[in-house]
Amino acid sequence: MNALLFNSTLVIYAVVTAVYLIYLLKPKESLGKTGLWLALAGFLVHCGFTLNRFLEAGHTPITNLHESLSFFSLSVVGIFLLLERRYKISILGSFMMPLALLIMAISASFSTVIPPLNPALKSRWLAVHTIMAFLGYAAFAISFGVSIMYLIQSHFLKTRKLGSMFQKLPSLDILDDISYRCLTFGFPLLTFAIISGAIWAETAWGTYWSWDPKETWSLITWFIYAALLHGRLTTGWRGRKAAMLSIFGFVIMLFTFLGVNLLLPGLHSYK
């Protein structure tokens, strides 16, 4: 059942991605709608998978890379669907769904069996800490995608390449706005994830902060996004600069998430 739901999600996301990529290249408006409905279907199956996993495992299914990548992808699709509902910009899907698919594909490459729960993770903080962290990550991922769209659209405008993709992309202001909103949504989540992690660390390991690689890199990520938001509020960092910083922040965030787990040994190396 688990595998069936997971694989169905993967297949649906692959189809959605294909639909959205064709939409990107072909002047066919109806494909955007098709993609949206398929994405919604995929999201529901994905929710089903997550719920099923939760019931089978008996705890929040975000304890190893397979599970957390899947939840990451689920959050990206969820936020994308909310944004699409609010802004009605089909082309968002052409950038978000490939990302969601990629994350799911990486998730699929890790072991899918449900391992016995690491005793250190047996805590009510597990749900709070991980869900907030991954929702935050997802918001940053969306901001990343939208920032890429911003750079492309800005490039089109500067170089006068006003083709059909230019027509489909929304205005710079809207892209800037979505990216900023995602950051203001993701940043508090990241903050609380770090705080809740510290509190949990105190109960589990006896110390609030032990400069474990994950902790260090989370802090670096936090500082980058804090700087970005601060810069926007004071001197008005926006447009291209903000977009590039958001992309940079996402790359660092990915390292915090994946790089630390896979490359740097530490307390957080759950695989």
Place this chain on the structure above:
Amino acid sequence: MNIIVVGLSHKTAGVEVREKVAFSPTQMEKPLNALVALPDITEAVIVSTCNRVEIYATTRDVAGGMARLKRFLADYHNFPLETLEKHLYSYHGEEATRHVFRVASSLDSMVVGEPQILGQIKTSYGYAAEFKSSGIILNRFLHKAFSVAKRVRTETKIASSAVSVAFAAVELAKKIFGELSDKTVLLIGAGEMCELAAKHFINVGVRGVMVTNRTYERAEKLAEEFDAKPVHFEALMDHLPKADIILSSTGAPHFIIHEKDMEDVLRRRKLKPMFFIDIAVPRDIDPKVNDVENCYLYTVDDLNGVVATNLEQRKVEAAKAEAIVEQEIGQFFKWLSSLDVTPTIVALRSHFDEIRKAELAKTLSNWKDLPPGADKKMDALTNAIMNKLLHHPTSLLKRTDQGSRNDLYVDALRHLFDLETPEQQENMMELED
């Protein structure tokens, strides 16, 4: 009944000819009445715009009808027919239908896809309807033309892109700013194109307009026209940060906005994007401004390039529109041919005869102890009744001298007796919008 079209347009005649044969919209009653009073002409509609003058009419005699329309155009305007004739085109049947559908869909316009022509034809039709010069065929014909135009507009992107420099500027601004309702336009200098662009921005609804000019009085004068705020030219750099969209066309021989100033300007507006439109020749704005982050500079050449691309795009869309027109011509002709008298009479007779025979058979089969030969007599009796009933309508229809009323009767008969019409009667009574 045939539909004929006679007229001239920007493609066949210069303005010096078009203006001579144009009809005044305030005096349409006289020419319309004169047209339907002509022998052979049963219905007529006059379309007269600055780019075309056309008469749509119905006639039984195509060649004669066309000749009369041509003569009418010349005589009515006291214009020598010999001179006029070489500018005139005339169509009948399918060609006439295609022509009018294309005109209504703005495929024959000077700027393909421009939206005014449909409204102009609707107004022209309005006069014809008011003065009762159009009848069942032209009513149906023009309604069909309107619905074709509507289909073309909704199913193709023929009118969706800007084909004027001023509109292109507005479209680009929307791609940078999205909403323009909280944006401010700064107009530097004066010039026809610049003012036109400013008007377009005001029409789509910007928050405010500032105007500056080397001579402050001119700025004040222009500001009054646009309901804008005049600004001293010397204070340009102080006001620049407040402007999102800058339209510039001064006669200055050198740049008036430099790249080096932009850093300060952008800092003062918290890096919010700026859209510069430089219409001046020689240019007012250093092209390097386009390289500054969050600054987008378009010159008149760039905008012309956008317009040219959009025009190309319209050509592609026009091909789709032509296909729609072809499809609709077929449909309309099915209806038109159903108005022919002879097949209608045949259909009506066979409809009656079928009922008669069916009822007769029913009665006879239930009738026991039928006297010999009675069935023959019954048959003759019912046949005689049917013929008597049909005699008057049939002979009336066969009289060809009653003009458009005939089509009305035929159409009514087809409806009243549900005679198979070649197509489903789609309701095209949509004059609104």
